[in-house]
Amino acid sequence: MGQQHLARPVTVALVEDHQVVVDGVRSWFAGSGPSPSPVELVVQGPTIESVLGADADVLLLDLNLNGTMVIDRVAELCQGGQRVIVFSEHEEPEIVRAVLDAGASAFIGKGRATRDSCVETILEVAADRPSVTPPMAQAIATDERPHRPQLSDKERAALLFWFQSMSKASVAARMGIKERTVRQYIDRARVKYAAAGRPAPTKEKLLICAIQDGLIQPDEVGVYTSLAAKSPPGQS
Amino acid sequence: MTEEIEQVAQRYARFTALGAATIAAVWHLGYDLTVTITGWSTFRWPWLSVAAWVAYSAIFVVALLSLLRTSRGPARIRELALATLAVDVAVIVSLRPEELIGISDWAWGSVGWIAIMLVWGRPRWKTELIAFLAANAGIMLVAMVVTGTFDRVSISKYLVVIAGGVTMQLGYTWGCHILRARAEDAVVLARRLAADDALRESAQRIHTDRLRRYAAIRDVAEDLLHQLADGADPGDPRVRDDCTAGALRLRRLITEREDVPDELVSTLRERIEAAERRKVMVTAPPFGDYLPGLPDGVREDLLRAPIRALDGARSRARVTVSAMSTMVSVAVVADNDDLPISATPVQEPSGVVVTYQRQGGEVWVNSIWQGP
Numbered sequence: 285m286g287q288q289h290l291a292r293p294v295t296v297a298l299v300e301d302h303q304v305v306v307d308g309v310r311s312w313f314a315g316s317g318p319s320p321s322p323v324e325l326v327v328q329g330p331t332i333e334s335v336l337g338a339d340a341d342v343l344l345l346d347l348n349l350n351g352t353m354v355i356d357r358v359a360e361l362c363q364g365g366q367r368v369i370v371f372s373e374h375e376e377p378e379i380v381r382a383v384l385d386a387g388a389s390a391f392i393g394k395g396r397a398t399r400d401s402c403v404e405t406i407l408e409v410a411a412d413r414p415s416v417t418p419p420m421a422q423a424i425a426t427d428e429r430p431h432r433p434q435l436s437d438k439e440r441a442a443l444l445f446w447f448q449s450m451s452k453a454s455v456a457a458r459m460g461i462k463e464r465t466v467r468q469y470i471d472r473a474r475v476k477y478a479a480a481g482r483p484a485p486t487k488e489k490l491l492i493c494a495i496q497d498g499l500i501q502p503d504e505v506g507v508y509t510s511l512a513a514k515s516p517p518g519q520s
Numbered sequence: 521m522t523e524e525i526e527q528v529a530q531r532y533a534r535f536t537a538l539g540a541a542t543i544a545a546v547w548h549l550g551y552d553l554t555v556t557i558t559g560w561s562t563f564r565w566p567w568l569s570v571a572a573w574v575a576y577s578a579i580f581v582v583a584l585l586s587l588l589r590t591s592r593g594p595a596r597i598r599e600l601a602l603a604t605l606a607v608d609v610a611v612i613v614s615l616r617p618e619e620l621i622g623i624s625d626w627a628w629g630s631v632g633w634i635a636i637m638l639v640w641g642r643p644r645w646k647t648e649l650i651a652f653l654a655a656n657a658g659i660m661l662v663a664m665v666v667t668g669t670f671d672r673v674s675i676s677k678y679l680v681v682i683a684g685g686v687t688m689q690l691g692y693t694w695g696c697h698i699l700r701a702r703a704e705d706a707v708v709l710a711r712r713l714a715a716d717d718a719l720r721e722s723a724q725r726i727h728t729d730r731l732r733r734y735a736a737i738r739d740v741a742e743d744l745l746h747q748l749a750d751g752a753d754p755g756d757p758r759v760r761d762d763c764t765a766g767a768l769r770l771r772r773l774i775t776e777r778e779d780v781p782d783e784l785v786s787t788l789r790e791r792i793e794a795a796e797r798r799k800v801m802v803t804a805p806p807f808g809d810y811l812p813g814l815p816d817g818v819r820e821d822l823l824r825a826p827i828r829a830l831d832g833a834r835s836r837a838r839v840t841v842s843a844m845s846t847m848v849s850v851a852v853v854a855d856n857d858d859l860p861i862s863a864t865p866v867q868e869p870s871g872v873v874v875t876y877q878r879q880g881g882e883v884w885v886n887s888i889w890q891g892p
Binding site: 374376396425432445450451453458519 | 844845852
């Protein structure tokens with residue numbers, strides 16, 4: 285699935301009720317220089333309904349639309365197989381956890397989003413690879429709910445340091461490990477998180493991809509085995 | 521608050537119990553003793569009645585001592601209750617049969633007050649008191665059957681004394697119980713009102729503070745808009761930085777949600793504002809609502825190093841707080857070139873561990889407290 289996106293730009297639908305943000309995102313995706321942008325905004329609107337039915341790889345969703353929080357709409361979008369990236373200033377851990385539980389693939393905090401980090405997250409999500417932004421790292425690391433996934437101490441530390449530091453390289457230096465290992469800890473934590481809680485097609489895709497990439501073994505978490513055995517729709 | 525309610529409950533239990541004891545004592549001295557002496561000739565065995573009066577007094581003293589010590593009746597009441605009923609029987613037996621239910625038959629109207637003292641403060645006081653009063657009424661009924669006292673006047677007397685005694689004794693106990701329950705409710709209500717007042721006051725303080733900060737941001741935004749209207753170049757990095765800084769402050773204000781001021785968060789906000797006044801661009805994701813209570817000295821140790829990093833930031837800083845039920849982590853990433861750093865983690869006396877790291881022109885200062 286990841287390879288097919290390399291041939292063409294990843295298509296994005298944007299739900300955002302502030303024109304200034306729409307213009308900003310559009311300018312991010314417009315690309316600069318000779319090489320074409322890897323991301324293309326194909327449709328945008330101020331409500332979820334205004335973009336429903338659009339054939340986009342990823343839906344970028346503002347949580348607060350005309351003064352109404354639409355957290356409870358995330359689950360229905362994800363159940364329909366839509367990859368959703370929440371794009372919001374409401375970075376509180378409980379809100380981030382709520383949308384991840386509902387099946388959102390990622391959460392981008394508006395407060396610190398840059399073009400590069402946003403595009404990187406979209407590409408990872410479109411390829412069903414684990415993507416962990418700083419707000420997600422905090423939300424996953426500080427989860428104390430009874431059904432939370434069991435993270436190792438290093439996975440939790442990597443997530444917390446990633447949220448609070450300046451880069452993954454600094455986390456690696458702090459933990460005395462390679463940056464690649466830091467990424468592995470963070471990604472594994474994300475995959476474990478996807479395996480916990482209620483199932484969603486978006487989470488299944490992430491888990492299958494994680495097993496295929498060898499990020500996690502099928503027998504590490506029971507649920508993975510059955511999911512890996514399935515042939516997902518559209519996958520040869 | 522629980523302690524206060526307990527205190528109120530105990531105070532009410534103690535003084536209402538002493539009220540019951542006073543009634544029993546006055547009744548026993550004023551009526552029981554008087555009719556025993558003045559009605560000496562109505563007794564077959566007057567000394568048995570006197571012995572019963574003394575036994576009643578002894579049980580009274582035992583119950584009174586328990587009430588004075590614990591505001592509750594004695595721990596083992598069965599024997600004492602049976603002894604009290606025995607007093608009742610003894611007085612009936614000591615009387616001439618025709619004097620049954622007469623004025624000298626003092627015990628069956630009095631023993632209920634002893635029963636009140638015995639069951640005071642017990643969880644099943646209602647059942648136990650009703651059982652005792654029923655036994656008392658039963659004993660008299662049996663005595664009436666045995667002596668054949670079934671004339672209209674005797675039956676009327678029986679009913680009047682039973683109704684009057686039960687009403688007074690059960691009514692007093694019930695009333696005291698209600699009084700105590702209402703007193704406890706009043707304490708709970710008073711505490712709730714005080715808590716609501718405190719919450720309202722703190723919410724008002726937060727609201728006032730937000731209005732003040734909003735006014736400050738509005739002034740900045742107004743100034744920026746004037747500059748743009750007067751021809752300032754939006755592409756100018758200085759103008760863009762000012763716009764970004766204003767947007768960051770506004771966004772932080774919008775996403776603040778806490779209603780109760782947390783000292784750690786308040787201190788951080790204060791220092792963030794100070795940094796912003798120095799034109800430092802500060803990003804700070806929401807600090808969250810649920811910071812755990814911290815032991816003495818931890819907050820100061822958590823804040824000291826990160827605030828030093830923030831205070832010395834040249835142009836940008838990022839402030840984050842992460843918390844769990846037994847962990848709080850405060851971090852600042854800033855372009856602070858002058859901050860002296862330690863290559864190894866610094867262990868503070870409170871248990872807070874502070875780590876420093878420099879990378880790419882920025883310093884990362886992170887203090888973590890792990891609770892037990």
